[in-house]
Amino acid sequence: MDWATFISDLNGIEVITALPQVAKLSEDYFRFSPILEPILNGKVGDIVVRPASEAEVLQVARACVKYQVPLTVRGSGTGNYGQCVPLHGGVILDITKMQAVRWLKPGLACVEPGIKLAALDKKAQEIGWETRMVPSTVRTATVGGFIAGGSGGIGSIMYGQLRDRGNLRAVRVVTLEDTPRAIALRGDDVQRVNHAYGVNGIITELEIPLAPAYPWAEAIVTFADFMTAARFGQALSNCDGIIKKMVSIHATPIPSYFAALRSYILDGAHCALILVSEADLDPFRALVGEYGGNICYEKNAQDANKGTSLVEFSWNHTTLHARSADPSLTYLQSLFPNDPQLELVQHMYGHFGDEVMMHLEFIRMNGIAIPAAIQVVRYSTPERLNEIIQYHEEHGVLIANPHTYILEDGGMKSINYEQLEFKRMVDPYGLMNPGKMRAWMEVR
16 A cells, blocks of 8 residues: 555645554553453554544545545544454544534533543533543543443443433444445434444544533442442442442452552452442441441542542453553453342352452443443463353353454344444445454455
8 A cells, every 4th residue: 555645635634654653553452351462462553544523534534445445443542352453454543633522501412522531521510510421441531432432331320321222312423435424323323333343434423411410429338248248239229319420349359459549448358439429428328337338438529529539440440450460360341130139149259259350330221220240350261261251141141252352242242233234334345443343244
């Protein structure tokens, strides 16, 4: 490929060709996985292009179609499964210059994809609102990257997951047809590109719903045994009269990996990391007492906004802290069925012990609070990791496999024909993030 000719067609759009920068912008956190690390290591784009507007995205799209160049969209690269790693080189489309807030109104925001979630929250809080859910990487993750690669996060205990109807209202996407165009999707049609790794559309604008911005207090509660901590998490999640944003439960030895929190959590203790409305602290404390917990750390909302938030010890930041202490550790992503007594959680906790360290994140699913899990795993071999996955699935625990970069083989588990048909229409040459969609590869 004559990249000088390609770049000349971009009419002054920012392009990065320096190899170290291109390599850095070709990665995400796939190294969390010992399976993905050797597969994706060294997969890099040829150039990085940073458009500043939808019009510039359309220019890049026209050039990619003209020269039949693969294109992989990238936000901040905070994902974990190689979603933005280019398997076949080509253009890395970095959308982080597209940060405009088109408009804000009570309950709804329209933004460009490159705005960081923390920056959007700051703007929305000026009118008393905030984003419904965010990943633990809220400070660095982009809105577009979260929609394309995420599934839920802090706030999911109140508002469910990104795929739930209403949690994404509208998107604009640029196509890679012979004559690229921008298409507006609204209502259920947004599911064509929601959590699709950018295989069938370049997101250039989003309408997302907002939630009332409560003053969030933070607390750490410790327990003598894990199942009491887990049942406390279930009870708090079920308590409709207590407004909460995060219910994150950690079995020992996970808390020992939280270096910044060690002075608060006794060795051998199991803990709950909680975000709760400051106005609901009294009933929250009463519930803690009912379960025999000990509040060892508490910050009001004003103090919680200073320094490091407990958010950065939850969800997959838990894995980050664990791997900082022991790089041989990896993780799983699980969804337990509705089980009010948490019998299946107890079984898995007892069966695997410290080999699969239990970490629960409570979410709302179909109106019911259930435990999702991001367990920390002591990795030994690929065969043993597959045995652990198979055991969970045989007992009714859904595993959203974080050790694959294939869209359908992770959490989806089946072909999404709506996404496939949309890709056929908008990406007839298969140039968008090629190699990530099994259905497309099988069709081809």
